[in-house]
Each structure stands twice: as structure tokens, then as C-alpha cells.
Amino acid sequence: MPAVSRIPGRRVSRLWTAAALAMVTLLTSSLTACGGTRDTPTDEAIRLSVFWWGGEKRAELTERALQLYSSRHPEVTFQVTWQGNTGYYERLSNQAAGGNAPDLFQIDDNYLTEYAERDIVLDLSDYVSTGRIDLTTLPPSLAQYGQLNGRTMGVAAAENTPGLIYNRSLLKRLDLPEPYVGMPYDEFVDWAAEVTESTNGKIAGTMDPSADYKALWLWLRAQGKELYRGRQLGFTEADLTRWFDLWRDARTAEATPSAKVVAQANSGDVTRQLVATGKAATSFMWSNQLPELQKLTKDELAVVSYPGAPKAQWARASMYWAAFRGTRHPEVVADVINFLVNDVEAGQILGTERGLSANLSVRSYVADSLTDESMKRSASFETSMVDRFGAAPTPPPRGHAKVRALLITVAESAQAGRATSKQAATEFVSQANAALAGG
Known part of the structure; x- marks a missing residue:
């Protein structure tokens, strides 16, 4: 289960305490179009750090989605930290400078290029080319908008335009x-x-x-x-x-x-x-x-x-999931990214808090459950534009x-x-x- 860290002065919505886990020798990761299985060897339990900005609702939903991942892979737990947008990148930059950036973090197109040029984010291209991160489920321009010089440096957490x-x-x-x-x-x-x-x-x-x-x-x-x-x-x-x-x-x-x-x-x-x-x-x-x-x-x-x-x-990433280049568990982080983007149950938990689901099939499931009429109109508009979008530009410098x-x-x-x-x-x-x- 995720453990939660907050910056001082912010109200804590909930605190998840991870139970001690036995040492394991095999990590089984769920990876299909909606998260099937693939084996990743390990000789110890894995604890990934995750960092994002947002409010308490985003925190609650994200923690629930990560809990779901841990329920399927009990050898993987999460130490999560979140805060408001103000000061987020300053904190992330300081962590990266010290070589202790989170394994998985949220980033947007204002900073993706900069963090890639600073060698902070992990190149995910190999995981995409082998299908370990499945981007065929995304609108083409949405998948493209996470690329720099042909390399996938971020995966859309959600879409907005x-x-x-x-x-x-x-x-x-x-x-x-x-x-x-x-x-x-x-x-x-x-x-x-x-x-x-x-x-x-x-x-x-x-x-x-x-x-x-x-x-x-x-x-x-x-x-x-x-x-x-x-x-x-x-x-x-x-x-x-x-x-x-x-x-x-x-x-x-x-x-x-x-x-x-x-x-x-x-x-x-x-x-x-x-x-x-x-x-x-x-x-x-x-x-x-x-x-x-x-x-x-x-x-x-x-x-x-x-x-x-x-x-x-174009189908713009409202924000991305990116991995720290220095993570000790790149394959597991890639699997978690794939899960957050492509798993239907995870998508239903996350809803539209970050924007519309990046995966079009997941988006359809989520749209069917929407009750807010204005959100339905927003979702319908985005979906109607999918076939009209042009190619994505390179994310800003x-x-x-x-x-x-x-x-x-x-x-x-x-x-x-x-x-x-x-x-x-x-x-x-x-x-x-x-x-x-x-x-």
C-alpha cells in the first residue's frame, strides 16, 4: 500500500502504512493492453517513490490506483509524496540535483524538454518498442507528444486540448x-x-x-x-x-x-x-x-x-508520467506507467481528475460512468476531435x-x-x- 508524505502545513487526507513484506525472488508484472502479465526477476521487495502535484482528490485517487497495483503485485509498494503546484518543480529539481529524484513523477510539457536535456528523465523508448509500455492504445498525436528527437521521454497521464x-x-x-x-x-x-x-x-x-x-x-x-x-x-x-x-x-x-x-x-x-x-x-x-x-x-x-x-x-498530454533516469527499478517503473495508463480498473479509479484517459478504450469506460453533464460535453468534444487532430509538435523547449x-x-x-x-x-x-x- 502507498505510504504518504506531505509537505509541512498541508492537511493530510489519509496516511497509508505499508505492512512488512517477505523477501521475494520473482516480480510478476501485469501488462496487456489493459495490463497482462510479464515476469521481471528480483531478489528483494521493491519500494518505489512517486511524486506529483495536485489537490487532495487527486491524491486519494492516485493512492487508490497504486494500491490496486500493489494488490496484484504485493512485492511492490509505494512511498508517495504530493503537494500543490507552487514550488513543485523547485522541489523536484533540488531532488534531481542531489541524485535522489523520485522513481516516478508527474511532469508537464512546460518542463519535459528541460528535464530530458538535463538527463533527469529516463528514455522509455525500448519499453515502448517492445510493448512493455503500450502506446498503440493512445491517439497517435498524444503518444507522439511525449517524444523528443524520436525518443519517448514521457507518457501521457491524460489528454486535454x-x-x-x-x-x-x-x-x-x-x-x-x-x-x-x-x-x-x-x-x-x-x-x-x-x-x-x-x-x-x-x-x-x-x-x-x-x-x-x-x-x-x-x-x-x-x-x-x-x-x-x-x-x-x-x-x-x-x-x-x-x-x-x-x-x-x-x-x-x-x-x-x-x-x-x-x-x-x-x-x-x-x-x-x-x-x-x-x-x-x-x-x-x-x-x-x-x-x-x-x-x-x-x-x-x-x-x-x-x-x-x-x-x-493535437491530442495534448495534460501531464505526463516520467521515470527518473537513476531509478534502480526501471522495468518496474515502466510497468507501473503502463498500468496507470492502460489498465481499465485503474482508469476508472483515476477518472477525469487529470484530464480524459489517454487510452481510448479506458476513456470509453470512464465516459459511460460520468454523471456531470458539462464533463460529458467536454469528453464528447475531445472524442469527436480524435480523427481531426493533426500531428503533434515537439514539446516546448x-x-x-x-x-x-x-x-x-x-x-x-x-x-x-x-x-x-x-x-x-x-x-x-x-x-x-x-x-x-x-x-
């Missing part, structure tokens, strides 16, 4: 059409301006997402470009100027609210999103945030893909977090009229390249 969250009830009251998959940006802006006009300016048609890196990324991908090319930007100053011009024209057409209102939502804080506060009919979010947003309004919300070609989107913050800063200057589109783009490109070069 950008989603345009819109106020369906408002559109019904206004007798206006709903946005649709593949809606061109010019048509979307015209539609948003019509929403603003129909509400006499009380509710803008759309959030201005010019500060949102994922909106910019998908807009670039629809034109055959990328946010990054290795350790450099994958687009030009002229491209970014056109992006800022697009939203300058949208402001002029009153399709978006004022810069002051938009700034309230630029941080990404769910509670401040304009579709929830009633300041706009749409917000550019992650699709799995629909249930959180739905709790903040009595109107019915729905989700569709961002404007532009749907092939610009080191320095991505700085680039994201910089985009917000320069975009807000353009939104407020303190800088022209070209001035904002020039400042961004110069500083972003410096951030990427410095890591």
Missing part, C-alpha cells in the same frame, strides 16, 4: 448561431461583433486571446508554422504583427471588450474568465475546464475547437515559461494601445529569443 468555451444559452436568447469546428477567424470575428451588437454592447462576442500562447500556437499551425523550431521561435516578427493586428481590428469592430476587461482574464484564472463573469460570450480555454466554468454561471456552456483548421490542434509570460506582457501593451502591433511584436521576438537562448 484547447477548447473555445461559449455561452450556449445566450446565443439561444439572441437567436444567433453557435460557433463550429473549422470556423475561419475572419468569420469568427464578424460573428463576435454581431453578438456584441445584439446585446447593445453589454456582452462582447469574444475574449481577446492575443496574450494566450496556445491560441497563437494554433493560429500559426493552421498556416504551417510552429511556436518553436528547436531552441528558437518558429515564426517571424511579421507573423506576430499580423496576429496582433487581427485582434486590434477585432477591438475596433467591438467584437472584444476593452483592454481593462480583457486584462482581468489574461492570467488564465478560471474564476475570472469572461464567459463565466458574463463579460463575453466566449473564452479561449482548455476543454477540460468546461465543468469548472459551468459552476460559475447558470447559463449552459458548451465547447468547440478554436477557430481555424482543426488539424492545427527550455525557456517556454518565460516566453509565455512575455507574450502576456507585450500583448497587454498592444491591447491597451501603449504599443503598436509591430512595436509589441519587435519587443517580443527580441526578448523571447534571449529567453530561449538562456534557457
